[in-house]
Every structure is written in C-alpha cells, then in structure tokens.
Amino acid sequence: MKTLQEVMTTPVLSIEPDKSVSHALGIMEQKTLSALIVAKDKKPLGIFTERALIQIRVGGEIDYSSPIHQVMSSPPLTAPVDMDYREAYQLLLQHRFRHLVVTDQDGYLVGIVTGTDFLSHLGLEYFMEFKNVGQVMIRDVVTLKASLPAFTAMKLMNDRRISSLVIEDNGYPKGIITERDLLRLIRAKIDLETVPLQDVMSKPVQTVFSDVSSHEAAKIFMSNKLRRLVVTNSSGRCVGIITETDMVKGLRTSYTDHLKGVIQQKDRQLKKVKRQMEERSILDSMLQSVGDMAITIMDPELEIIIHNHAAEDLHDCAADTLIGSSAEILYKNRNNLKQFKKAVAVANKEGRHEFVMKQYKVGTPRYLATTVFCIRDQEENKTGFGLIARDITEQKKGVLELEQKKKEAEDANIALKVMLDQHTRTRESVEEQISIKLQELVNPYLDLLQQSGVNEKQSETISIIAAHIDSITHQxxxxxxxxxxxxxxxxxxxxxxxxxxxxxxxxxxxxxxxxxxxxxxxxxxxxxxxxxxxxxxxxxxxxxxxxxxx
Incomplete structure (x- = not known):
C-alpha cells in the first residue's frame, strides 16, 4: 500500500502568521508555489493559495501590508502521513480542494500533496486504464479574446472556479492566462482593469493532440513542469484542455477497488472475533466518504448490512429503515428486480457483474451504472455481496439522442433513394413516349416527301433526317x-x-x-x-x- 509518506512534497515551505501578504506573494512567485502553508512552531494554522488571492482581488484592492493570517484559509485540510494515497485523493475530491497538508501523529507539518505529486507517482499500469488524452480532457473550454482586459479573465476564472483560460482567435489558441500569471501581475501591481490579455498572457501555448497516449501526456506534464495542456485537432484549432487533475481522475475508480479490498479485509478480521456491530460501524464510516457512489453491503442472504448516504439519496430509502431487510426491497419494478437477481447470480459465479439499469422516477426515466460483486474471505468462502450504483442519466440521454439522429438520417436517405428511383423511372417513361410519338407523327410525312418526286439530293437529305430520328428514338x-x-x-x-x-x-x-x-x-x-x-x-x-x- 502506497501512503502519503511516499508521494508528498517534503520538506515544505511555510510562513509565520504575522508575515505580510506581500512577503507571502514574493515567496510564492519566487518558488513557483501554488499554495503557501501558514504555520507556527511547525503546527499548520492555515493555507494561502493562488485561487484565494484571485478571490480577494476580484472583491477589491489588496492590502499588501496586512498579515497573512487575516486572509489565509483556516483550518487547512490535513491528513496523516500514513494515509493511503487513494484515500487522500478522495478526501481532496470530497472537499473540492487541490492541496492537502500532511502531518505526523503529533500534528506537526511534514509535507504537502498536490495533483503534481499524485501524477508523478503513478505507474504505467495506471495509465493503461484510459488510453489517450481524448478520453479524459475537458471539451467545454472557457476562452476569451486577446483584446479583453486581464480583470475580465480573473473574474471569470473566479466565478467558474477554474485555474486557467485559453486566449483564442477564431478557434486557434494564441495564449493562456493562469492563476500563476495572475499572481505575478497582482504582485507587480499591474492595472488589471486596463491591461489587455495579449500583453500579459503566456505564449506560445503548449499543445497536444487528443490521440496522444495518457502516459506520454504525463511525461510532457512532468518534463515541462506544466499543470495543463491545450488539446488541438490536426488544423490547430482548440478542442479541449487537460489538467493534472484530469489526469489523476482514474484514482477515483482505483479507490473504489481499493475500498472493496478493504471491505473484504475488514470482514475477515471482524468475523474472526465475532464483533458484528463493530464491523458495521467501521464499514459505514468508510463508505460514507466515497462521494456520489451509492454503496450497499449485504450478507450472503442479501440482507442489507450497510447503506451509505449516497445510496439513501439514490434509492430514496433511509438506511435505518432498510438495515436487516432484503436488498430486493430497493427494486419495486419487476424488471429491475429481475435484473438485480440475475446480477447477483452472475457475481456469485464470476465475482462481479456490471450493467446499466433503467428506472422510472415520477414517470421520468433514469439510468444507473450498477455493479454487483461477491465478497469472499481468505478461504474463498462467500461472506456477502456489494452493490455500487451511480446515476448516469445525462450521459445516457446524450447517447440516445445521437442514436435517434442517426436513425433519422438513415430514414431520410432511404426516402431520397426511393424518390430518385421514381424520378428516373418517370423520366425514362417520358423519353420513351416522346420517341414513339416522334416516329408516329414525323415518319409518315417523310415518306410522303420521299414519294413526291424529289431529286436525288433531296431524297438523300430526307433519308438522313429519317436516320437521325431513328437514332434519337433508339434506347x-x-x-x-x-x-x-x-x-x-x-x-x-x-x-x-x-x-x-x-x-x-x-x-x-x-x-x-x-x-x-x-x-x-x-x-x-x-x-x-x-x-x-x-x-x-x-x-x-x-x-x-x-x-x-x-
């Protein structure tokens, strides 16, 4: 198990709480830090980040002489040095933070963990889970024109809680403005309300194609000390952006697998000492911290042991009314219940079963990505089942809309082909009728001319006309x-x-x-x-x- 001890940045810079904001900004710019820990006697009291600086500046002018403790975020988000790195990443996701302060058992500051640290310690096997940049990049890129003032970019970044903006011209990336750029400008006391982005943006933009492997992208991040890459197509137009945070999103899935292993391990340990209540307490504590993943743990007879908060919201059932009841109570629809029973049977035989369940909530369909897995002890004896569900309705709607549009296009093509065939047959029929009429109406008069005593030259001309008519009418x-x-x-x-x-x-x-x-x-x-x-x-x-x- 890899812990924070192995991935954190240490030693870590800190600042005394009575030091000025100006002093703090100087350290952050000089050392290229995205955050600075405020500590006293090696005990972390707070943290000051680039994002916090932007938030203050958007609200008005900055008092550079004020002590840093007046503007720091306090208390900082902390984690023990022996915490599993996947659990630490989940903690950051849960609080929507990008910096985690690491402390020892006595609460003393020993390090800090950011997205850069997670990315630099991931092995090749992690990047095999998603093949290329296109699978994890953000497609809805926030952009601005180069002529706009820097303050507009800063306010938009603050409102959208994003760390950068792409400066573009007709879809082509011309530069980028980041939190680090804004820190530099704020410290230099540049008039952000008037200076145009084209004068302060970072350029040229570091770009990458969407089909570049995730492992190769990670190497670009690390070798160039970057926190984001702009994704372009073959024409050079911007189609997305990828950040360090996007690159390590797969840790969430990894944490789920890790959690399953922890559940199995705890189940074995607790069964040996016959402490069922303690087992429930420990597992429940762990399962409440997994974000929006609805997790239900059942015994071998499918009686519910644990039902976390996300599962309560997803299934509209409070845990205290479900504990001890059969998990089948979660599925009132006959078809959904049939799907669940089949998944349990497959998981019992093969270990796990994944499927998408369609449910109706107040007459509106919703789609749940569902996984049922079998929990076994060290001797491979079945000790229960786990149920993980996540609402993917929006993604499913997008897929269904694409399929409908494809079908409509195919139907239109068929209709056009039928119309074209009908037009061709009509045209050929008209041509044939014209040919017949031409022979019926003109040839008799040519015969009369031929018999009216014309000379040899005239007779030859009449023959040519008759031959031409025959040529025209021939199919x-x-x-x-x-x-x-x-x-x-x-x-x-x-x-x-x-x-x-x-x-x-x-x-x-x-x-x-x-x-x-x-x-x-x-x-x-x-x-x-x-x-x-x-x-x-x-x-x-x-x-x-x-x-x-x-």
Whole structure:
C-alpha cells in the first residue's frame, strides 16, 4: 500500500502568521508555489493559495501590508502521513480542494500533496486504464479574446472556479492566462482593469493532440513542469484542455477497488472475533466518504448490512429503515428486480457483474451504472455481496439522442433513394413516349416527301433526317447516353452520319465542309469515345459496342 509518506512534497515551505501578504506573494512567485502553508512552531494554522488571492482581488484592492493570517484559509485540510494515497485523493475530491497538508501523529507539518505529486507517482499500469488524452480532457473550454482586459479573465476564472483560460482567435489558441500569471501581475501591481490579455498572457501555448497516449501526456506534464495542456485537432484549432487533475481522475475508480479490498479485509478480521456491530460501524464510516457512489453491503442472504448516504439519496430509502431487510426491497419494478437477481447470480459465479439499469422516477426515466460483486474471505468462502450504483442519466440521454439522429438520417436517405428511383423511372417513361410519338407523327410525312418526286439530293437529305430520328428514338444505355451528352451538336451529327455508313467524302458533301475538317471531327470522336488507341472502326463501335455499354 502506497501512503502519503511516499508521494508528498517534503520538506515544505511555510510562513509565520504575522508575515505580510506581500512577503507571502514574493515567496510564492519566487518558488513557483501554488499554495503557501501558514504555520507556527511547525503546527499548520492555515493555507494561502493562488485561487484565494484571485478571490480577494476580484472583491477589491489588496492590502499588501496586512498579515497573512487575516486572509489565509483556516483550518487547512490535513491528513496523516500514513494515509493511503487513494484515500487522500478522495478526501481532496470530497472537499473540492487541490492541496492537502500532511502531518505526523503529533500534528506537526511534514509535507504537502498536490495533483503534481499524485501524477508523478503513478505507474504505467495506471495509465493503461484510459488510453489517450481524448478520453479524459475537458471539451467545454472557457476562452476569451486577446483584446479583453486581464480583470475580465480573473473574474471569470473566479466565478467558474477554474485555474486557467485559453486566449483564442477564431478557434486557434494564441495564449493562456493562469492563476500563476495572475499572481505575478497582482504582485507587480499591474492595472488589471486596463491591461489587455495579449500583453500579459503566456505564449506560445503548449499543445497536444487528443490521440496522444495518457502516459506520454504525463511525461510532457512532468518534463515541462506544466499543470495543463491545450488539446488541438490536426488544423490547430482548440478542442479541449487537460489538467493534472484530469489526469489523476482514474484514482477515483482505483479507490473504489481499493475500498472493496478493504471491505473484504475488514470482514475477515471482524468475523474472526465475532464483533458484528463493530464491523458495521467501521464499514459505514468508510463508505460514507466515497462521494456520489451509492454503496450497499449485504450478507450472503442479501440482507442489507450497510447503506451509505449516497445510496439513501439514490434509492430514496433511509438506511435505518432498510438495515436487516432484503436488498430486493430497493427494486419495486419487476424488471429491475429481475435484473438485480440475475446480477447477483452472475457475481456469485464470476465475482462481479456490471450493467446499466433503467428506472422510472415520477414517470421520468433514469439510468444507473450498477455493479454487483461477491465478497469472499481468505478461504474463498462467500461472506456477502456489494452493490455500487451511480446515476448516469445525462450521459445516457446524450447517447440516445445521437442514436435517434442517426436513425433519422438513415430514414431520410432511404426516402431520397426511393424518390430518385421514381424520378428516373418517370423520366425514362417520358423519353420513351416522346420517341414513339416522334416516329408516329414525323415518319409518315417523310415518306410522303420521299414519294413526291424529289431529286436525288433531296431524297438523300430526307433519308438522313429519317436516320437521325431513328437514332434519337433508339434506347441507349445510361453510360452511352452520358457519353453522347458530352458531344457538341456538330460531333453528334457526324457520329450519326458515320453510324449510317456515310464516308468522310459523303459527309463532306452533305455538310459542305472540307474533307480534312471531317477527318478532324472523326479523330476527336474517337478520343471522346475512348477508342483512339483501340483497333476498332468508328462505325463498328457506334453500331455495336457503344450502344450496349453497361
């Protein structure tokens, strides 16, 4: 078990309570500290942080000569040096603090723990639990324009309880302003209400891609002594930000697993001495400190032994009314009860079972990420079951909305395809009707002209017109029709004359152009039809292969 003794920063700087604010700020800036402990006779009395400084400055001007004990946070959050580091991290989460003062058994100051300390002591196996930066980064990045005054950034950081702001231009990160930057500016007594961010922001911005491994990101944090990285896409636009705090969030899951082990260990110890009441007291004390995770501990017959505060809120059942009752009372819906029983059976056989349970609360659906695990002693004898549940309704709603939008898009695509097919069939039907009418209405008149005693030249022209009509009404394949549309009117005319068997000389006489011009058109036709390098005659291609292309 790794304790705070192994991860804390020691020795730690401290300041006497009667020292001035100006003196404290000087130490923090010189030593690049995010917090300074106020102590007397090696006993911690309070702590002064960058965030506290910002909060004071937002409220008005700072009296740099006032003693630090007037503005420090007191008492500081402390933990014993032998506390498990995962439990210490949970303590910080519970109080929403970023600094934990470490003391020995007599209450004397021995060290301090921050996110940097947790990150630097995590092994490679920790980073295997989440693969890349994109899985843990914050996507809702708070940004400002570089032209705004620094005070605007400071006030926004104070209101949102964030440690930094990205300065961007059209989505591209141009700089960053952090609590440490503001400490420097406040100590220098810069007029924050007038100085623009572009003059005081830190630049260039240290960036990273979202697909970079978490382990690689941790090395960037440590080697560059950074507390945050801006995440960009391939175009250089800002898509997220990741901090040391985000990198160590997985400790929460690790603490849950650790807690399970502690529960099993305590169960074995307490069973040996037959002290059931003491067991309940110890376990209950531990389980009340796990934040928003609802935990219920049951005996082998599923009778509830412990039901923590988060479980009371989640299930709307007070612990004192449930202790000694079957855990099945938590599930009034038949389907939910069936899910729970199945999970118990699987956990009994395989050790644990995870699933998402859908419940209805006042007619509104909610989703619970649920885990049932079997607790066994050192001899592998079953001693009970554990139930962990967490409300994930908001995440589930997001997934369901995405699935609905995907289905709507697929339905729209199907409808468009049906409409397109119908349009194609209608167009082909109209073309066919036009072709038939053209032959029925025009050809009889051509026959009459042919029989009206015309000369040889006129007769040949009438024959060409009839052949053209036959060409127009002939059904081409879609591919052939597409190629024909690319031809000019004169090229189309010459192609049709070639298809009728007319020689270049014939075409020259019919169209009153030179023989060389006709040959040029024929060569262009071969290129456009894609047969200029093939051993096939133009007329043969037009009357056979071309007409039936697929």
């Amino acid at each position: 081409f394949t879609p591919k052939a029709r597409k190629i024909m549309l690319k031809l000019s009117p004169r090229e189309t005319l010459i192609a049709d004359l070639v298809r009728q068997g007319k020689t270049s000389k014939d075409i020259s006489e019919i169209l009153h152009v030179s023989l060389r011009t006709v040959e040029t058109y024929r060569n262009n036709l071969r290129k456009k039809l894609g047969i200029n390098k093939k051993k096939i005659g133009l007329r043969t291609y037009l009357t056979t292969d071309f007409r039936y292309q697929k």
